[in-house]
Amino acid sequence: MTTEVKATNVVWHDGEVSRTDRYRILGQKGATLWFTGLSGSGKSTVAVALEKELAKRGRLCYRLDGDNIRLGINKNLGFSAEDRTENIRRIGEIAKLFVDTGVLALTSFISPYRADRDSARALHEQAGMEFIEVYVDCPLGEAEKRDPKGLYKKARAGEIKNFTGISDPYEAPEQPELVLKTAEMSLDEEVAAVIALLEKRGILLAV
Amino acid sequence: MTTEVKATNVVWHDGEVSRTDRYRILGQKGATLWFTGLSGSGKSTVAVALEKELAKRGRLCYRLDGDNIRLGINKNLGFSAEDRTENIRRIGEIAKLFVDTGVLALTSFISPYRADRDSARALHEQAGMEFIEVYVDCPLGEAEKRDPKGLYKKARAGEIKNFTGISDPYEAPEQPELVLKTAEMSLDEEVAAVIALLEKRGILLAV
Numbered sequence: 001m002t003t004e005v006k007a008t009n010v011v012w013h014d015g016e017v018s019r020t021d022r023y024r025i026l027g028q029k030g031a032t033l034w035f036t037g038l039s040g041s042g043k044s045t046v047a048v049a050l051e052k053e054l055a056k057r058g059r060l061c062y063r064l065d066g067d068n069i070r071l072g073i074n075k076n077l078g079f080s081a082e083d084r085t086e087n088i089r090r091i092g093e094i095a096k097l098f099v100d101t102g103v104l105a106l107t108s109f110i111s112p113y114r115a116d117r118d119s120a121r122a123l124h125e126q127a128g129m130e131f132i133e134v135y136v137d138c139p140l141g142e143a144e145k146r147d148p149k150g151l152y153k154k155a156r157a158g159e160i161k162n163f164t165g166i167s168d169p170y171e172a173p174e175q176p177e178l179v180l181k182t183a184e185m186s187l188d189e190e191v192a193a194v195i196a197l198l199e200k201r202g203i204l205l206a207v
Numbered sequence: 208m209t210t211e212v213k214a215t216n217v218v219w220h221d222g223e224v225s226r227t228d229r230y231r232i233l234g235q236k237g238a239t240l241w242f243t244g245l246s247g248s249g250k251s252t253v254a255v256a257l258e259k260e261l262a263k264r265g266r267l268c269y270r271l272d273g274d275n276i277r278l279g280i281n282k283n284l285g286f287s288a289e290d291r292t293e294n295i296r297r298i299g300e301i302a303k304l305f306v307d308t309g310v311l312a313l314t315s316f317i318s319p320y321r322a323d324r325d326s327a328r329a330l331h332e333q334a335g336m337e338f339i340e341v342y343v344d345c346p347l348g349e350a351e352k353r354d355p356k357g358l359y360k361k362a363r364a365g366e367i368k369n370f371t372g373i374s375d376p377y378e379a380p381e382q383p384e385l386v387l388k389t390a391e392m393s394l395d396e397e398v399a400a401v402i403a404l405l406e407k408r409g410i411l412l413a414v
Contacts (some may be wrong), residue, residue, distance in 0.1 A: 018260040055224040062308040073300035093280035101269040
């Protein structure tokens with residue numbers, strides 16, 4: 001992250017309870033599952049279904065949602081390129097805190113800029129934390145046809161500016177850990193694919 | 208909170224896993240323990256000791272620390288009154304996410320302004336979440352004598368501006384849930400007082 005640290009006289013405080021201690025208390029490893037894709041691609045749908053399946057298995061998840069977060073911590077941010085970057089920067093930092101706690105953080109944000117997603121990844125990886133980028137890959141035509149919130153229609157009419165895919169770019173991931181082609185897969189298949197990856201990476205095993 | 212919502216076309220997404228489901232998975236209730244007091248009053252010391260004792264009992268805590276948070280999500284904030292308010296606003300929102308997850312969030316920040324702390328409390332209480340304000344009450348003379356980071360010395364020399372207790376006000380809580388007089392109590396006594404309060408409020412009971 002290139003954000004300048006404005007606070008001075010600040011030092012890192014280690015506690016006496018480690019991340020490993022917390023993972024042991026929870027019986028799982030923390031990880032961020034970062035869902036990225038166009039509006040209407042199905043990010044929230046798969047995150048909600050995954051959360052339900054993981055809860056059924058007794059796993060602790062928390063869903064950080066584009067819409068939800070914007071009504072809370074990021075309520076003072078809009079949709080300019082600068083605000084989008086700050087939005088994603090803060091979400092990356094919050095997800096990292098969750099992973100440090102031992103929680104499976106499910107983030108579903110358009111997060112259209114590659115550099116912003118890479119910064120979130122770097123934050124995690126520099127701290128030895130799991131970051132799993134899941135590209136929710138849905139053709140623009142299909143997402144626009146679904147248009148679950150009627151946003152594409154407004155964007156085409158010029159009522160919404162800076163709309164990803166219409167008037168703002170979406171930079172697809174180059175090396176995501178997983179691709180979900182939501183126009184071709186069933187929701188069950190999508191959830192199964194994520195769970196299989198979590199199992200393969202040893203995240204769902206008790207530690 | 209009076210922060211204006213800049214994002215439009217945003218709606219709250221409910222998932223299918225509730226807060227109660229998460230509390231059941233964890234076997235505890237989430238709560239924010241908000242430690243407030245002067246620099247050097249002993250906020251971090253008691254939070255670290257409490258975290259250790261709770262981990263020993265198998266409870267999941269996470270410490271949001273003034274110094275730590277400022278190196279991450281709030282790295283773009285300084286110590287002006289405006290930045291302090293935004294600092295505390297964001298921390299209140301993050302703590303709320305942790306409580307929603309089921310975690311005991313231990314926040315130790317000077318948080319000198321009553322209105323800011325009250326906003327963090329309101330955020331929690333409006334959502335039916337536990338918010339426990341712990342006033343770490345240490346006389347300025349004692350805190351300045353301790354001066355663990357040498358900050359009072361620098362503030363007296365004019366090298367640090369906006370320093371709480373010296374050149375910036377500290378507004379003591381009027382109705383905190385708990386007062387810890389750290390110049391008179393031992394660390395063990397402080398931890399025991401917090402644990403007793405958590406037990407009394409039914410937070411440490413399995414739900």
